[in-house]
Amino acid sequence: MSMPTIKAVRAFTVRGGGADYHDQGAGHWIDDHIGTPMGKYPEYRQSRQSFGINVLGTLVVEIEASDGTVGFAVTTAGEIGAFIVEKHLARFLIGRQVTEIEKIWDQMYFATQYYGRKGVVLNTISGVDLALWDLLAKVRGEPVHALLGGPVRDELQFYATGARPDLAKKMGFIGGKMPLHHVPAEGEEGLRANIEELATMRERCGDDFWLMFDCWMSLDLNYATRLAHKAHEYGLKWIEECLSPDDYWGYAELRRNAPKGMLVTTGEHEATRWGFRMLLEMGCCDIIQPDVGWCGGITELIKISALADAHSTLVVPHGSSVYSYHFVITRQNSPFAEFLMMHPVPDQVVPMFTPLLLDEPVPVNGRMKAGVLDKPGFGVRLNPDVKLHRPYAVG
Numbered sequence: 001m002s003m004p005t006i007k008a009v010r011a012f013t014v015r016g017g018g019a020d021y022h023d024q025g026a027g028h029w030i031d032d033h034i035g036t037p038m039g040k041y042p043e044y045r046q047s048r049q050s051f052g053i054n055v056l057g058t059l060v061v062e063i064e065a066s067d068g069t070v071g072f073a074v075t076t077a078g079e080i081g082a083f084i085v086e087k088h089l090a091r092f093l094i095g096r097q098v099t100e101i102e103k104i105w106d107q108m109y110f111a112t113q114y115y116g117r118k119g120v121v122l123n124t125i126s127g128v129d130l131a132l133w134d135l136l137a138k139v140r141g142e143p144v145h146a147l148l149g150g151p152v153r154d155e156l157q158f159y160a161t162g163a164r165p166d167l168a169k170k171m172g173f174i175g176g177k178m179p180l181h182h183v184p185a186e187g188e189e190g191l192r193a194n195i196e197e198l199a200t201m202r203e204r205c206g207d208d209f210w211l212m213f214d215c216w217m218s219l220d221l222n223y224a225t226r227l228a229h230k231a232h233e234y235g236l237k238w239i240e241e242c243l244s245p246d247d248y249w250g251y252a253e254l255r256r257n258a259p260k261g262m263l264v265t266t267g268e269h270e271a272t273r274w275g276f277r278m279l280l281e282m283g284c285c286d287i288i289q290p291d292v293g294w295c296g297g298i299t300e301l302i303k304i305s306a307l308a309d310a311h312s313t314l315v316v317p318h319g320s321s322v323y324s325y326h327f328v329i330t331r332q333n334s335p336f337a338e339f340l341m342m343h344p345v346p347d348q349v350v351p352m353f354t355p356l357l358l359d360e361p362v363p364v365n366g367r368m369k370a371g372v373l374d375k376p377g378f379g380v381r382l383n384p385d386v387k388l389h390r391p392y393a394v395g
């Protein structure tokens with residue numbers, strides 16, 4: 001059966017929310033004195049946007065086939081990503097059959113290896129890969145999860161990431177992940193404040209509700225170890241991304257010294273099977289958290305997940321809307337998913353990539369029936385009210 005071929009590739013940028021979900025307006029919980037590696041500089045402590053967490057913006061990749069079908073995907077890569085797509089990666093797509101996903105991935109990765117390997121180049125490759133899976137699934141009239149082997153459970157269950165785990169509990173989520181607000185440079189007072197926030201949420205949520213800290217690469221090994229042991233008294237379930245993504249040695253040491261029963265997690269800023277091989281073989285963490293829009297896309301996440309499974313390590317992808325939901329529902333070693341609370345005050349559920357996508361599903365009472373995902377492709381549409389900008393149109 002001859003499949004349609006790819007006749008056009010287009011790359012757009014968008015500002016204000018969307019896949020670059022840190023690109024929010026003022027007053028959002030996600031930009032309120034959250035600990036980061038830049039926290040050693042007082043002037044960059046209050047707002048992550050002050051040091052540029054949102055400089056990239058959203059990349060939208062559209063791939064049109066000869067039969068008129070259009071696949072698309074969104075990720076965090078902005079204008080840099082648009083340049084890479086239009087000026088470099090498009091040559092590996094135009095004229096190819098929509099089924100040649102594996103070969104296209106290989107060519108995109110090795111053609112950019114001299115300047116890529118991780119970061120925004122892998123975000124961009126991920127965006128193209130996700131658009132290819134969306135396109136192929138639409139051509140076949142199936143949801144992406146059906147191309148990945150189909151659901152292994154009837155529904156997804158979610159933990160919520162946001163500043164108010166107590167509200168997340170009321171909304172039916174299985175747990176609440178809190179951003180850590182204070183970094184080592186804020187001394188013992190900051191450490192006490194971190195623990196007091198956890199103690200308050202434990203008091204409000206009761207003993208059984210999962211509570212986690214997200215440390216967003218902001219700590220040193222000694223501080224992380226001390227924080228973990230103090231947090232253990234309040235039943236912290238996992239401590240996330242304490243150290244620099246490159247400090248595999250530090251993660252291995254932290255995991256050896258963490259309190260018994262506390263999980264150490266990381267991976268959202270790691271990329272490719274080789275990066276995750278390092279985390280797995282060095283014993284860095286109990287759960288890896290690749291972002292499917294940053295680690296290499298579905299094509300690479302399949303490889304990463306199989307590697308993790310062989311290491312009996314869970315894969316709980318960093319929240320990336322439908323792109324992670326379609327994957328998680330098909331994997332036994334992905335028993336639950338993340339949902340990022342993108343409303344400015346995390347007291348209501350809004351789509352993660354709002355306002356960019358139409359038909360983007362959200363958890364109801366912390367859960368999502370597999371049937372909700374039963375639409376062709378990833379089951380979402382671009383919101384026509386969101387202005388797209390195509391900075392590097394070719395020809």
Ligand SMILES: C[C@H](O)[C@H](O)[C@@H](O)[C@@H](O)C(=O)O
Pocket residue numbers: 030034161162178179214216268318319338340
């Ligand atoms: C809430 C965290 O600080 C990040 O903003 C979040 O994107 C990421 O680390 C996560 O795990 O959701």
Ligand SMILES: [Mg+2]
Pocket residue numbers: 214216240241268318
């Ligand atoms: Mg995180």
